[in-house]
Amino acid sequence: TIRLEQNYRSTQNILDAANAVIRHNAGRKGKTLWTENGGGEKVGVRTVLNEQDEAAFVTGDILSAVGRGARFRDAAVLYRMNAQSNALEYAMKRSGVPYKVVGGMKFFDRAEVKDMLAYLCVLNNPLDDLRLRRIINSPARGIGGTTMDKVAALAEQQGASLYEICRNADLFPELKTPAKKLLQFADLIDGLRKAGGSLALPEFYDAVCEQTGYTQALKDKNDMESRGRLENVQELKSNILGFLDRQPEDATLSGFLNEIALYTDLDSLEGSDDCVTLMTIHAAKGLEFPLVYVVGMEEGVFPGSSAQYEEDELEEERRLCYVAMTRAKERLTLTHARQRMLYGKTASNRVSRFLEEAPEENLNWEGRDLRPGGTFGSSCAGGFYGGGDGSEGVRRPVYARPARPSYQEARRTAVSQTAAPSIALSKGDRIEHGVFGKGTVLSVQPMGGDALVQVDFEGAGQKKLMLKAAAKHLKKLDS
Structure with a gap:
């Protein structure tokens, strides 16, 4: 047996940390990687408050690296689940960081997300013909293209909207056959619009998902693709809750849709080769990058909740962690959030066992006041990500509940670490990024408690930036 143990990619600190993690897999044949690349930087471990702080940290750290001479394409952000790209994409858009999603679509480009946003747009404005046509037969209601062509022709003749024709379908002989289905759809829209007057925005979104039959149709298919689409529909609720947290004074459906319209209009330098790579760990196999960020190092996320009690699944998760860590050539950063919102639900998370398995001498912990201390003990991750059912005979991992600062203390620390300095800008100002x-x-366009700034950079061309996200990288120049 000849073991190929020399590694030509990573530094020794990265390899030592990865070797220590994978060594916990009992079924693995022994192999210890080494390199002639030198020790390199220690593996960075960053503990943050939540997924928004995590995304802001990663984005800011990449911008700082680029400011020191790196390129955007040198950096990759790896995650266990596709839904984790949502917060990352949002932060990168706001900061003007170009990115691409490999092995998947950008969150707001996914069909099911577009469908749910189309429903919300029609409920906010029933005269939105383009979006009404998108969702009138999604899920299937027996209203096909031929029927909608007739509705469109009548709308043009009458100078009316598609919704108004549907609302009065029984008055048109041309629509005699599909009239009942069109009226039922109009009643659905009317009923939801009425409900929207008394429901908070998150509960209203739940009602839309349920009463339109969209989520039930995905559940009925019960295949892997439909389950993934259902998760994305649920993840859109995370954006609604985040919007309410950021803009409580504008907590309306129209306010949320305006923010999404702004978000999807922000620069991302589509087509540029120099951009950050976002991808799942599965998609990263065989690739390498100078700078790698592995986010979501928490029990229930990575490793996933289903792997906590199955040794084979846990070992596969650990192999994925090993793959993720060894994608890094020069600098590896692992992040862990105290709490995380996924699929519209928030859970308090314990640090991933994979972080605890890496040797302290190879790690550089940042945000230590947020870091869980001690070793694992008798209880596992609970909350949304799952936990035991109390049944006997199930093999359970042995962990200890770590001591933690209060939520308020953690929040103050996170805010002090990530708060951007204030800067006032006006049209015509000269700045340096x-x-x-x-x-x-x-x-400069005010947006709630923030502002959208459009800048013509001498080297990078025109960019749109959210002022709060960009402020710490900006300074005003004398005229």
Whole structure:
């Protein structure tokens, strides 16, 4: 047996940490990687408050690296579940960081997310013909393209909207056959619009998902693709809850839709080769990057909740962790959130066992006041991500409940670490960005407690940035 143990990619600190983690797999044949690349930086471990702080940290750290001479394409962000890209994409959009999603679609480009946003747009404005046509037969209601062509022709003749024709379908002989289905759809829209007057936005979204039959149709299919689409529909609720947290003074459906319209309009440099790579760990096999961030190092996320009590699944998760860590050539950063919102639900998370399995001498912990202390003990991750059912005879991992600061203390720490300095900008101001260089402000558009700034950079061209996210990288220049 000849073991190929020399590694030509990573530094020794990265390899030592990865070797220590994979060594916990009982079924693995022994192999210890080594390199001639030198020790390199220690593996960074960052504990943050939640997924938004995590995304802000990763985005800011990448911008700082680019400011020191790195390129955007040098960085990759790896995650266990596709839904984790949502917060990351949001932060990168706001900061003007170009990115691409490999092995999957960007969150707001996914068909099911577009469908649910189309429902919300029609409920906010029933005269939105484009989006009404998208959702009138999704899920299937027996209203096909031929029927909608007739409705569109009548709308043009009458100078009316598609909704108004559907609302009065029984008055048109051309629609005699599909009239009942069209009226039922109009009643659905009317009923939800009425309910929207008394429901908070998150509960209203739940009602839309249920009463339109959209989520039930996905559940009925019960295949892997439909389950993934259902998770994305549920993850859209995370955006609603995040919006309410950021903009409590504008907690309306129209306010949320305006923010989404702004978000999808922000620069991402589509087609640029120089962009950050976002991908699942599965998609990262065989690839390498100078800078790698592995996010979501928490029990129930990575490893997943289903792997906590099955040794084979746990060993597969550990192999994935090993793969993720060894994608890094020069610098590896692992992040862990105290709590995380996924699929519209928030859970308090314990640090991943994989972090505890890495040697302390190879790690550089940041945010230690947020870091869980001690070793694992008798209870596992609970909350949304699952936990035991109390049944006997099930093999359970042995963990200890770590001591933690209060939520308020953690929040104050996170805010102090991530708060951006305030900066007032006006049209015509000359500024300098730490990454994009010098530029001229073309416009400043207030957005709730933030502002959308459009800047013409001398080297990077025109970009749209959210002021709060970009402020710590900006400075005003004398005219």
